[in-house]
Amino acid sequence: GAGVSQSPRYKVAKRGQDVALRCDPISGHVSLFWYQQALGQGPEFLTYFQNEAQLDKSGLPSDRFFAERPEGSVSTLKIQRTQQEDSAVYLCASTTVDPSGLYNEQFFGPGTRLTVL
Amino acid sequence: GQQVMQIPQYQHVQEGEDFTTYCNSSTTLSNIQWYKQRPGGHPVFLIQLVKSGEVKKQKRLTFQFGEAKKNSSLHITATQTTDVGTYFCAGLFGGFKTIFGAGTRLFVKA
Numbered sequence: 001g002a003g004v005s006q007s008p009r010y011k012v013a014k015r016g017q018d019v020a021l022r023c024d025p026i027s028g029h030v031s032l033f034w035y036q037q038a039l040g041q042g043p044e045f046l047t048y049f050q051n052e053a054q055l056d057k058s059g060l061p062s063d064r065f066f067a068e069r070p071e072g073s074v075s076t077l078k079i080q081r082t083q084q085e086d087s088a089v090y091l092c093a094s095t096t097v098d099p100s101g102l103y104n105e106q107f108f109g110p111g112t113r114l115t116v117l
Numbered sequence: 118g119q120q121v122m123q124i125p126q127y128q129h130v131q132e133g134e135d136f137t138t139y140c141n142s143s144t145t146l147s148n149i150q151w152y153k154q155r156p157g158g159h160p161v162f163l164i165q166l167v168k169s170g171e172v173k174k175q176k177r178l179t180f181q182f183g184e185a186k187k188n189s190s191l192h193i194t195a196t197q198t199t200d201v202g203t204y205f206c207a208g209l210f211g212g213f214k215t216i217f218g219a220g221t222r223l224f225v226k227a
Contacts, residue, residue: 033215042123042205042217043160056213091159102148103209105162 002026004109006092012115013082021077021112025094033106034067034077035091043091049075050097082116089113119144121208123218131226136193138221140206147211149189151180154220155202163191163204196225 005024013019025032030051035043036059045059051072060067064083069075079086093106122141130136140149148167152160164173166182166189173180179192193200203220210216 031213035217042207042220045214045216048213050213058214093160102165102167103150103215105150105165106152106160106207106215108159108161110159 004092004094004107006090006109006112008112009110010113010115012117014117015082015084017082018078018080019082019114021079021090021114023075023077023092023094023109025073025075025092026107027073029094029096029107030072031095031097031103032069032075033093033095034075035093036061037089037091037111039088046077046090079114082114084116087114087116119208119210119214119216121206121216121218123206123221125221126219127222127224129224129226130196132198133195136196136200136223138191138204138206138223140189140208140218142187142208142210144210145186146189146208147186148209149182149186150207150209150215151189151191152205152207152217153202154205158202160205193223196223198225198227201225 007022032049034046037043047067048056049069064080066078089111091111092109095106150165151163154160170184171182177194181190203222205220206218
């Protein structure tokens with residue numbers, strides 16, 4: 001089946017604009033993660049959903065960042081009043097959880113490269 | 118805070134040489150995952166280690182999880198040009214947050 005998809009793949013925003021990044025996880029995957037990856041760095045955790053519930057949002061850098069997954073499938077990461085430091089690749093990953101509660105492999109989407117001018 | 122330190126940052130090898138990257142955490146991990154990211158690509162899952170002292174092999178790749186579940190390593194035997202990329206460890210401390218190391222970028226010269 002299809003993997004994780006993200007759109008848009010590239011986004012250029014002027015400082016102060018709002019942006020919305022979309023993630024379509026693998027069908028049936030209850031767990032969904034958002035990460036921010038700066039150039040030359042590892043993915044940095046932003047937030048986690050289990051179905052429609054946002055169980056951890058401790059990685060969101062500021063209150064300008066907001067994520068939702070209203071129907072437990074597609075997720076949107078919204079960044080308000082973008083700043084230059086928000087420029088990064090935003091990765092979405094989905095996975096299943098085994099009966100012991102441990103995550104299985106995370107399947108990553110191709111990412112959205114956000115450039116804030 | 119929860120951190121996963123990964124070394125080295127870069128590694129240049131001649132094709133056929135071995136390569137090892139190391140991850141360390143100051144606190145006990147519930148499990149650790151390893152990912153590979155090719156230039157311009159996204160992370161792709163390699164393996165998950167759960168048990169103390171666990172060792173897993175995938176062809177030329179050997180993964181180890183320390184006895185105290187605070188460190189892990191990935192060893193590649195006889196590197197090939199197809200091994201080029203950045204290798205990340207990702208630690209889970211319980212709960213939902215996954216903490217990635219900064220990665221080790223592997224360059225292989227033919």
